[in-house]
Amino acid sequence: MKEQDQPQKEFFGQPRGLATLFSTEVWERFSYYGMRAILLFYMYFAISKGGLGIDQGTAASIMAIYGSLVYMAGVVGGWLSDRVWGSRKTVFIGGVFIMFGHIALSLPFGQAALYTSIALIVIGTGLLKPNVSDMVGDLYSEGDRRRDAGFNIFVFGINLGAAIAPWAVPFVANLFGHSGNMNFHAGFALAAIGMFIGLVQYYLEGKKYLSDSSLHPKDPIDQQSLKNVVRGSVIGVIAFAVVLGIMAAFHALNIDNIITLITVIAVALPIVYFVIMLRSQKVTKVERSRVRAYIPLFIAAAIFWAIEESGSVVLALFAENRTVLHIGSWNFAASNFQTLNPLFIMILTPLFVWLWNHWKKQPSAPGKFAAGLIFAGLSYVWMALPGILDGTQGRVSPFWLVGSWFIVEIGEMLISPIGLSVTTKLAPKAFRSQMMSMWFLADAAGQAINSQIVKYYSSATEVPYFLAIGAVSIIFGIILVFFVKKIHTLMEGVD
Known part of the structure; x- marks a missing residue:
């Protein structure tokens, strides 16, 4: 009997390859979110406590710009997969970069290891993250009517790894700690081990269960075009190096100014993309109208992600400095709160799937975006309440953080899956891949702006900080409500 005639193994009624990609993503998210759960504390804790002693505001900015860089790198990773390597090879190379990034952090080499790790993990996650999802579709x-269910199982795997990590990694860091201090390097080592396990099973099972098409680029680039891209990339790197050199000459080459430079790039990239699409002769009049409709949705998404992604930054600081870390006799770590994001996603997703399937007169995509922004803003207004009620000097109930995460995740249910869907619908035919990149760049832009804002957060500024940012999100959401019909008209027939 030929191999293709043999019955294929299944995974919950799905292609067996889904189990391979499911496990790969579980371990990748385990390693990434495990690292992020303790990274902020590692950066700003005093050296005597096992940290690097970086200023708290600077550490928070680094965390935010780190997330921004990851999403910008995803644009490059998607291009390399489609044009050069193919998705299977791109994912494996990305996983290797990620593993070595965690290994770098597990070694006691201070800030040099930190920045090396950030560079490696940004490159690795950019290569791996967008292409694993693409490979799921190729199954x-x-x-095939199983596709939607398959993606639901895959997304569950993403959140499963992200939910377990904030408990496992801090546990190991505390287990190998001494004198009441965490051994951060032990925690980062566990993240590296997790990625190693994911790579091994991906490599071995991938040869058996993944599509052969994943070995080849979908739109292979010709040699001349590749040379042009390499030439342009080299010019870009040189230009960036020149800017850094000028900064050094003026004694301005420091981490804060580098973060500002990356912020400018993260905000400028989507603007350039929009200008190119709106001016392109390949874009029809109807498609141009749809791109205009996408602009306010993009801005809304950037504002939302700035708040949602603050869980590993501002809310992490609140958890460490302002939250009672026990309920009765049950003690826990500030980093454990990072599990709330994926946990609430897993709880809320089936509820919202049911809602969208049964709500006949549900709001349009712009209406859902508006509501999502209002919920995101309310999650920050909620966080201002303990400071208003009891002052900002003592510690407060952990349920304030639980409530904030629950509120913002309702907003994510209204924006994240809807945004992915509407992005594909509004994309001009000639810019379909680039338009998906725009969705990732919304997150990158939001986190980049966040990197400039989070440095102003402290217990002393807590109440005005949460109220001001929450108000911006709510006000923009309300404005969006009044423009829903206009945006829907610009969408030209897209629901």
Whole structure:
């Protein structure tokens, strides 16, 4: 019997390859979110406590710009997969970069290891993250009715790894600590081990269960075009190096100014993309109208992600400095709160799937975006309440953080899956791949702006900080409500 005639193994009624990608993503998210759960504390804790002693505001800015760089790198990773390497090779190379990034952090080499790790993990996650999802789609034929269920299982894997990590990594860091201090390097080592396990099973099972098409680029680039891209990339790197050199000449080459430079790039990139699409002769009049409709949705998404992604930055600081870290006799770590994001996503997703399937007169995509922004703003207004009620000097109930995460995740249910869907619908035919990159750049821009804001957060500024940012999100959401019909008109037939 030929191999293709043999019955294929299945995974919960899905192609067996889904189990391979499911496990790969579980371990990748385990390593990434495990690292992020303790990284902020590692950066700003005093050296005597096992940290690097970086200023708290600077550490918070680094965390935010780190997330921004990851999403910008995803644009490059998607291009390399489509044009050069193919998704399977790109994902493996990305996983290797990630593993070595965690290994770098597990070694006691101070800030040099920190920045080396950030560079490696940004490159690795940019290569791996967008292409694993693409490979899931390749497991199904165009009319396969199992596709949606398969993606639901895959997304569950993403959140499963992200939910377990904030407990496992801090546990190991505390287990190998001494004198009441965490051994951060032990925690980062566990993240490296997690990625190693994911790589091994991906490599071994991938040869058996993943599509052969994943070995080849979908739109291979010709040699001349590749040379042009390499030449342009080299010019870009040189230009960036020249800017850094000028900064050094004026004694301005420091981490804060580098973060500012990256922020400018993260905000400028989507603007350039929009200008190119709106001016392109390849874009029809109807498609140009749809791109205009996408602009306010993009801005809304950037504002939302700035708040949602603050969980590993501002809310992490609140957890460490302002929260009672026990409920009765049960003690826990500030980093454990990072599990709330994926946990609430897993709880809320089936509820919202049911809602969208049964709500006949549900709001349009712009209406859902507006509501999502209002919920995001309310999650910050909620966080201002303990400071208003009891002052900002003592510690408060952990349920304030639980409530804030629950509120913002309602907002994510209204924006994240809807945004992915509407992005594909509004994309001009000639810019379909680039338009998906725009969705990732919304997150990158939001976190980049966040990197400039988070440095102003402290217990002393807590109440005005939460109220001001929450108000911006709510006000923009309300403004969006009044423009829902206008935006829907610009969408030209897209629901």
